[in-house]
Amino acid sequence: MLPFSRVSIIGLGLIGSSIARAIRAEMPTVAITGHDANPDVRAKAIELGFADDVTDTAGAAVIDADLVILAVPLGGMRSVGEAIAADLPADAIVSDVGSSKEAVANALAEVLPGHVVIPGHPVAGTENSGPEAGFASLFKGRWCILTPPADAPEAAVERLRSFWERLGANVEIMDARHHDLVLAVTSHLPHLIAYTIVGTASDMEEVTRSEVIKFSAGGFRDFTRIAASDPTMWRDVFLANKDAVLEMLQRFSEDLTALQRAIRWGDGDTLYELFTRTRAVRRSIIEQGQDDAAPDFGRSHD
Numbered sequence: 001m002l003p004f005s006r007v008s009i010i011g012l013g014l015i016g017s018s019i020a021r022a023i024r025a026e027m028p029t030v031a032i033t034g035h036d037a038n039p040d041v042r043a044k045a046i047e048l049g050f051a052d053d054v055t056d057t058a059g060a061a062v063i064d065a066d067l068v069i070l071a072v073p074l075g076g077m078r079s080v081g082e083a084i085a086a087d088l089p090a091d092a093i094v095s096d097v098g099s100s101k102e103a104v105a106n107a108l109a110e111v112l113p114g115h116v117v118i119p120g121h122p123v124a125g126t127e128n129s130g131p132e133a134g135f136a137s138l139f140k141g142r143w144c145i146l147t148p149p150a151d152a153p154e155a156a157v158e159r160l161r162s163f164w165e166r167l168g169a170n171v172e173i174m175d176a177r178h179h180d181l182v183l184a185v186t187s188h189l190p191h192l193i194a195y196t197i198v199g200t201a202s203d204m205e206e207v208t209r210s211e212v213i214k215f216s217a218g219g220f221r222d223f224t225r226i227a228a229s230d231p232t233m234w235r236d237v238f239l240a241n242k243d244a245v246l247e248m249l250q251r252f253s254e255d256l257t258a259l260q261r262a263i264r265w266g267d268g269d270t271l272y273e274l275f276t277r278t279r280a281v282r283r284s285i286i287e288q289g290q291d292d293a294a295p296d297f298g299r300s301h302d
Helices: 014-026 039-048 058-062 074-084 102-111 154-166 176-208 218-227 231-240 242-264 268-287
Strands: 006-010 031-035 053-055 067-070 093-096 120-122 143-146 170-173
Touching: 006 014, 006 058, 014 031, 031 039, 031 058, 039 053, 053 058, 058 074, 067 074, 067 154, 074 102, 074 231, 093 102, 093 120, 093 154, 102 176, 120 154, 143 154, 154 170, 176 218, 176 231, 176 242, 231 242, 242 268
Parallel strands: 006 031, 006 067, 031 053, 067 093, 143 170
Antiparallel strands: 120 143
16 A cells, blocks of 8 residues: 655755656656746656646645645745645645754744655765756665654555655654754765865865865865755755754864874874774774675766
């Protein structure tokens, strides 16, 4: 039995369109209705055909839905919740895909009182954006974290878990505040560092006469991939999860100062011990299937 028969997706970019494509592939009888605030995106979605219907308003998209997924930037969650409130069926489950959960839970609880809201976060994506960037296998073998509030009906949580598992994801249940702290370490801080390093390189371009770009080694290229992520989305992530990000940024600054001190004083033992520990972390990520050990991160050199 399918967990849902009518799914509405608000926001048809990379994640939203990938969810639609994955539903098409894994649950082809499920009716998909989509909406995006951008008329050009709506037109592209109609052209690509990954939804049964694409509506001009968010309210119209949710009228008959039993699952509504908000795939919009974090800064837009409250306004979208307000836009669908009057048309949202009483028994529909509302979820989202944002990478900050406590702020989303609070915003949607305020604008959708009496409705079942179960925030979610599929930990998957690419540096590309837009409806044409989506693909059905994006969630296969990846984690999807659900952060249901304490009063969420267990049956609703299990339906949403089943939905993501059918799309190929591994599902973890987590407290919203704990999620935000974990993701500040594993995702938000790395993005902040990448934006900073690439920004510094950009500032250096005039000094180095384009040699930063010309002689980019693999490490710098990987930072540029991360730093190419959607700017609106990541602006909202840092603002929505600012407490956890600032806490992790303070810890990182302290560790960076210690590393700076070790280099200044020629403390090779400290550097070697750190690099040994970080190498072990990389091996653990590979062992748990979160990446592979292909040489040079799987880059083709043909």
